[in-house]
Amino acid sequence: MNRLFRALQGFILPVLFLVVWEVWAVRLDNPALVPRVEAVLGVLFHPFSELIGTGTLAWNTAVSLFRVLFGFTIAVILCVPLGLCMGTSQTVFRLVNPLVELFRPLCPIAWIPFAMAFFGVTRVPQLFGVRYSDTILDSVQVGMVFIIFWGGLFPILLNTIYGVTGVRSLWIETARTLGATRRRIFRNVILPAALPAIMTGLRVGLGISWMVIIAAEMLPGSDSGIGYLIMYSYELAEMQILVASMVVIGLIGLALNRGLELVSLRVSRWQPLER
Amino acid sequence: MKNLVLNGVSRVFSGEDEREVEALFNLDIKFSAGEFVSIIGPTGCGKTTLLRLISGLEPLTSGQILIDDKLVKGLNRACTLVFQQFSLFPWFSVLGNVTFALEMKGIDKSRQHQEASALLKLVGLEGAAKARPYELSGGMQQRVAIARALAYDPEILLMDEPFGALDEKTRHKLQDVLLDIWQEKRKTILFVTHNIDEAVYLADRIVVMAAEPGRVVKDIPITLPRPRNRLSEEFTELHIRIRNLIEIPG
Ligand SMILES: Nc1ncnc2c1ncn2[C@@H]1O[C@H](COP(=O)(O)OP(=O)(O)O)[C@@H](O)[C@H]1O
Ligand SMILES: [Mg+2]
Numbered sequence: 001m002n003r004l005f006r007a008l009q010g011f012i013l014p015v016l017f018l019v020v021w022e023v024w025a026v027r028l029d030n031p032a033l034v035p036r037v038e039a040v041l042g043v044l045f046h047p048f049s050e051l052i053g054t055g056t057l058a059w060n061t062a063v064s065l066f067r068v069l070f071g072f073t074i075a076v077i078l079c080v081p082l083g084l085c086m087g088t089s090q091t092v093f094r095l096v097n098p099l100v101e102l103f104r105p106l107c108p109i110a111w112i113p114f115a116m117a118f119f120g121v122t123r124v125p126q127l128f129g130v131r132y133s134d135t136i137l138d139s140v141q142v143g144m145v146f147i148i149f150w151g152g153l154f155p156i157l158l159n160t161i162y163g164v165t166g167v168r169s170l171w172i173e174t175a176r177t178l179g180a181t182r183r184r185i186f187r188n189v190i191l192p193a194a195l196p197a198i199m200t201g202l203r204v205g206l207g208i209s210w211m212v213i214i215a216a217e218m219l220p221g222s223d224s225g226i227g228y229l230i231m232y233s234y235e236l237a238e239m240q241i242l243v244a245s246m247v248v249i250g251l252i253g254l255a256l257n258r259g260l261e262l263v264s265l266r267v268s269r270w271q272p273l274e275r
Numbered sequence: 276m277k278n279l280v281l282n283g284v285s286r287v288f289s290g291e292d293e294r295e296v297e298a299l300f301n302l303d304i305k306f307s308a309g310e311f312v313s314i315i316g317p318t319g320c321g322k323t324t325l326l327r328l329i330s331g332l333e334p335l336t337s338g339q340i341l342i343d344d345k346l347v348k349g350l351n352r353a354c355t356l357v358f359q360q361f362s363l364f365p366w367f368s369v370l371g372n373v374t375f376a377l378e379m380k381g382i383d384k385s386r387q388h389q390e391a392s393a394l395l396k397l398v399g400l401e402g403a404a405k406a407r408p409y410e411l412s413g414g415m416q417q418r419v420a421i422a423r424a425l426a427y428d429p430e431i432l433l434m435d436e437p438f439g440a441l442d443e444k445t446r447h448k449l450q451d452v453l454l455d456i457w458q459e460k461r462k463t464i465l466f467v468t469h470n471i472d473e474a475v476y477l478a479d480r481i482v483v484m485a486a487e488p489g490r491v492v493k494d495i496p497i498t499l500p501r502p503r504n505r506l507s508e509e510f511t512e513l514h515i516r517i518r519n520l521i522e523i524p525g
Contacts, residue, residue, distance in 0.1 A: 177356045179379040192366040270365035
């Protein structure tokens with residue numbers, strides 16, 4: 001009984017929220033302002049039906065997810081190695097850190113005008129001299145990738161640096177007295193010891209990359225994606241689509257975070273008991 | 276067989292407020308191959324620093340360290356160090372910690388498992404190969420650390436209060452394990468401790484140190500027959516003699 005109650009506890013406020021919302025929607029009776037809960041659910045439960053001429057909800061979600069993973073992957077590929085270098089080498093750190101400090105306060109959104117001016121509506125296939133690749137890449141603009149990249153950059157970079165510099169000197173010295181070479185120490189000590197912090201960086205970074213997708217999809221020339229759907233349904237006063245899109249963003253964000261959290265727990269199983 | 280010689284070894288640290296700390300001042304010591312030497316002294320007398328200098332983890336301020344008349348530069352390949360703190364790599368299993376050292380030693384992959392198992396058996400942990408370090412008690416962790424150090428197969432084993440954090444019963448047990456290993460492998464062991472009983476029980480020779488500046492005040496050979504009896508008169512006499520030396524440094 002007690003366990004059941006505890007399991008239900010998490011649902012009390014969300015359900016209450018939905019009830020209040022529904023009552024409010026019914027009393028206001030203006031679906032262009034506050035859509036009914038069932039209207040929103042209707043959109044959510046038909047992810048494969050065409051919406052206001054922009055494709056299906058599922059398609060738009062997939063496009064957004066693809067864009068985010070694209071930009072995020074680039075951020076990981078560039079920032080983890082850079083962070084490892086900055087964490088292990090004082091010289092590299094002193095060389096690069098001023099630039100990092102300078103750019104860090106700029107939120108990714110601040111880069112939108114720059115991205116617009118610089119990349120225009122160039123799409124990724126065009127970088128390779130192809131007008132259309134007939135793949136999902138056609139809906140990925142370079143400017144969007146850039147913004148998403150900036151969303152992931154600092155969390156990944158800073159957590160990686162933090163992870164590497166936080167490796168106990170006791171472990172490094174132990175490895176040295178056992179005759180480990182620098183490369184061995186890096187691979188068998190620094191990397192595994194820093195991995196939990198790096199995973200935290202990836203989790204936070206992916207969260208922010210996903211958050212800024214809305215802003216990235218407001219760039220001119222974008223014609224799909226969950227963020228675009230939000231803006232477009234707002235213009236058409238299709239509030240149930242707008243709210244449904246927001247719910248999707250929330251749920252996907254939750255799933256991404258949970259997914260990385262599971263990986264993270266696996267690689268840092270040793271950590272909680274190491275304090 | 277390797278003899279270790281320290282000639283006029285000093286180590287000065289510049290403290291926070293520009294104050295200079297003479298952690299070790301002008302040490303001349305000789306350690307013969309196969310000797311079990313306990314190094315004892317109050318906190319801050321430079322015991323840890325001494326082992327770190329010998330292992331090459333830390334540079335000398337002046338003086339020389341020689342192994343068989345050859346000057347030691349950089350990391351000392353003849354030594355490995357068992358730390359006071361629990362130093363196992365928590366991301367490896369117990370077996371992984373030992374094979375790590377075997378791998379550094381260039382032991383063939385196919386032989387690593389067998390050798391690591393043999394070493395774990397030597398320290399009485401053959402059943403714990405798959406365990407993770409954090410699942411073990413402190414005493415078991417130090418056993419693994421010893422097995423890992425032995426895997427490196429050093430001529431000289433440096434141990435910095437390895438049993439300092441253990442309860443008395445475990446400590447006594449591990450002292451016997453260590454003596455068995457020493458008798459089997461015939462390594463030189465420099466064993467730092469601030470526990471007089473431990474020093475007298477283990478060593479062929481006790482080096483007594485004092486602080487400010489860190490120095491050797493007495494070098495006492497211990498000729499009690501082994502296995503030693505903690506309750507014997509000679510044992511107690513030595514205990515008292517060393518305690519007096521530590522409390523009123525000469
Ligand atoms: N890295 C260091 N920087 C500054 N002072 C140090 C450092 N390491 C040790 N010392 C000082 O050197 C002295 C000897 O320290 P240590 O070798 O740790 O002594 P023990 O192991 O005998 O307790 C102490 O006064 C300590 O404060
Ligand atoms: Mg010490």
